[in-house]
Amino acid sequence: MAPSMHDQENGRTAHSHHVMMLPSLGHGHLIPFMQLAKKLAAKGLTVTFVVTFHHMSSLQKKVDAARESGLDIRLVEMEVTRDELDLGKVNSNSVQWHQLPPLLAGNERLQEPFHRFLQRYLGGELSGSLAAPRLSCLIADFLLGWASAVAKKFDIPRVCFDTSGMFGESVQQIVWDVLPRNLPRTDSGRYVVPGVPKEVRLTRLQMLPEHPEATTDNGTHQFWLRQRRGNKQSWRIIANTFYELEAEFVEHFQRVNGTLRTIGPLLPPEAFEDRPRRIAPAVEMGLNTEEDKCLDWLDAQAEASVLYISFGSENSIASAQIEELAIGLEASGAKFVWVLRTPSDTGSKAFSSALDFLPEGFHSRTVEKKQGIIILGWAPQLSILAHPATGGFMSHCGWNAVLETTTMGVPMIAWPLYAEQHFNSKFVVDEIQIALEAPQRIDQNFLVTRDGVERIVKVLMVEEKGRELRERVRELKALARAAVAEGGSSTKNLDLFVSEIMSL
Numbered sequence: 001m002a003p004s005m006h007d008q009e010n011g012r013t014a015h016s017h018h019v020m021m022l023p024s025l026g027h028g029h030l031i032p033f034m035q036l037a038k039k040l041a042a043k044g045l046t047v048t049f050v051v052t053f054h055h056m057s058s059l060q061k062k063v064d065a066a067r068e069s070g071l072d073i074r075l076v077e078m079e080v081t082r083d084e085l086d087l088g089k090v091n092s093n094s095v096q097w098h099q100l101p102p103l104l105a106g107n108e109r110l111q112e113p114f115h116r117f118l119q120r121y122l123g124g125e126l127s128g129s130l131a132a133p134r135l136s137c138l139i140a141d142f143l144l145g146w147a148s149a150v151a152k153k154f155d156i157p158r159v160c161f162d163t164s165g166m167f168g169e170s171v172q173q174i175v176w177d178v179l180p181r182n183l184p185r186t187d188s189g190r191y192v193v194p195g196v197p198k199e200v201r202l203t204r205l206q207m208l209p210e211h212p213e214a215t216t217d218n219g220t221h222q223f224w225l226r227q228r229r230g231n232k233q234s235w236r237i238i239a240n241t242f243y244e245l246e247a248e249f250v251e252h253f254q255r256v257n258g259t260l261r262t263i264g265p266l267l268p269p270e271a272f273e274d275r276p277r278r279i280a281p282a283v284e285m286g287l288n289t290e291e292d293k294c295l296d297w298l299d300a301q302a303e304a305s306v307l308y309i310s311f312g313s314e315n316s317i318a319s320a321q322i323e324e325l326a327i328g329l330e331a332s333g334a335k336f337v338w339v340l341r342t343p344s345d346t347g348s349k350a351f352s353s354a355l356d357f358l359p360e361g362f363h364s365r366t367v368e369k370k371q372g373i374i375i376l377g378w379a380p381q382l383s384i385l386a387h388p389a390t391g392g393f394m395s396h397c398g399w400n401a402v403l404e405t406t407t408m409g410v411p412m413i414a415w416p417l418y419a420e421q422h423f424n425s426k427f428v429v430d431e432i433q434i435a436l437e438a439p440q441r442i443d444q445n446f447l448v449t450r451d452g453v454e455r456i457v458k459v460l461m462v463e464e465k466g467r468e469l470r471e472r473v474r475e476l477k478a479l480a481r482a483a484v485a486e487g488g489s490s491t492k493n494l495d496l497f498v499s500e501i502m503s504l
Contacts, residue, residue: 017502018046018133021161022114023055024107024141025085027283027313028400030058032163032240034282035266036139041071043498046133048074050117052085052110058283074128076121080113104143104223111146118154136504137235142169145230157235157504164399165241166249166262167431168423170196173256175423176224180212197248205440206426208418232257238497240264240403242483242490245432245476261493265403265480271382272407272481279382291380294337295387297373301335304391304470306372307461308384308410310339311396315417319343319357321447326362328453329372334461336372337390339379385410391470392460394438397424406434409477411469413438413456415448434473436460 019040023033030051037047049059056077063075085106121129135156140147142162151158162169174193175183184192190201204212214221231237237260243250254260270276277295298306309329311317317325322343329336340354354376355363366372384390385408394413395401402424405412412435414425428435436459439452448456460466483490 016133017044017136017504018048019136019159019501020048020050020138022050022138022140022144022147024143025052025054025103025110026143027055027058028398029141029143029163030055031282031400032264032266033141033161034059034062035268036161036238036240036263037073038066038071039263039266039494040498041066041073045136045498045501046072046074048076048132050076050078050114052078052080052113054085060284062283074132076126076128078110078113078117080110085109104220107141107143108146108223108226110144111150114147115150115153118150122154136501139238142231142237143227145227148230148233152233158233160231160234160237162237162239164239164420165246165402165424165427166239166253166260167246167427168399168420170249170253170256171200171202171423171426172420173224173228175202175207175211176214176221177228179214179216179218179221180207181214197252200426202423202426204442205437205446206416206422208422209446228257234258236261236497236500238263240266240399242480242488243493244479244483244489245406246427261497263490263494263497265407265484265490267404267407268382271386271404272484275388276386277383278380279386281380281382290375291383294373294375294380295383298337298384298387298389301389303388305461306335306337306387306389307392307394307413307457308337308381308390309394310379310381310401311341311415311417312398312401313378315396315398316341316344317417318345322357323359324448324450325453326359328448328450329457330362330366331450331454332457332461333371334457335389336366337375337379337384338372339375339381341376382408392457392466394457397421397428399424402428403480406432406473406476407480409470409474411435411460411466411473413460415440432472432476434469434476436465436469 021033021037023029037049041047049063051059059075063073066073120126137157137159138147138151139159139161142160148158171193174195180191186192186201190203193200193202237258239260239262241262241264243262250260250262268279268282270279342354343357351357355374363374382404385393385404390410392413393405393410394415395405397414397416398421412428414429414435415438416422416425425437429437436456438448438456440446440448482488485491
């Protein structure tokens, strides 16, 4: 988005410090990027957001609103063809573990388009580029390790923005570097992760399905080696976490990878208030005309009685798993809000909506009994988690979800699907102890059976173990709030990071 003449006349382009932000292709990474953009702009920096065409609609309205409030955030589209992205594979609503390599490859294919873009932008060939202040640094996603080399060609400091937790990233680096087949094993078969500040033992469920058999020829192994080499060339690393949540692993990650600033949780200000009614998402997530209906339904429920179920904005589970989840959920008797997406294995089957994949009569029975509601499409996740009726969160353990549930004080059922989610699951279950692990069956293609669903839901929602987890996560909620408050660790780190940019 080019600055208007009005902007220029009112001195907006007089800012002497300008950062460019480059997120990766995954929709979930846009959320912390946008929150960071607002924080940097609020401190007087000019922020230029560079995205591909498929992210423009998610950001345009939010950037426009930010500019109207006085923040100098600009949105620029980087030219890239649909063939280069192979969009159907890299940004769908049904990403599974076996689709991870194409997703990662799509991020690497952005290198040449971004190099061309930056050359034209710095050469003043693009609209608005001449009016922008000198570029101080490039903040690029940690999945774009090549950004260090591109930035170096133009003599621009590169900042690596790690949108994941430091426990998960530390373990992931070692596991993908060494490979599980080379890790020490315990007598019970657990994998022992070397080189971390405390003993970490991983079960088979805490790894990707492909992990144990991976060799040095594995594409994901090679991808992570390239990212590590590139990211280590960064001028600074910033991370969407807070020091008190995982201090040992923050220190470890910094020793191994370079100067690190923890600046999270990067969430809207309302997320840190007591019982906010609505918390607007950082980016446009899609249409949902039933937000009021959902929140009104929650208003009628008892405190901490509702289980919220969502596997993220870009994930779905198989049709057989949907059926098992539904049957087990109904049998548990727990109240629920379920964000239901079309299953990952629809094939050529004709269907009118995701509701067609539920067991016969499930929807009508649960609605009639007022046991729960089903949301198709986008859900107001932050508002749901902040609601006092919400007492549990069944989640895929994406890092955004982990930070959100921690900040809102809601315990989890950890049900990882792919990427570092398995390590995040290990973190919330065993390290900070705010979650139960979904009992996936290795002998049934990682299925969680109806009996397993019923049991784990009852434990979280009605048994003593669930109450213990709820108390524990409330302690972390207080730490999260303190981190972003005046004088908190993340606030201090963000101020330090901004001062470092201004010294360039």
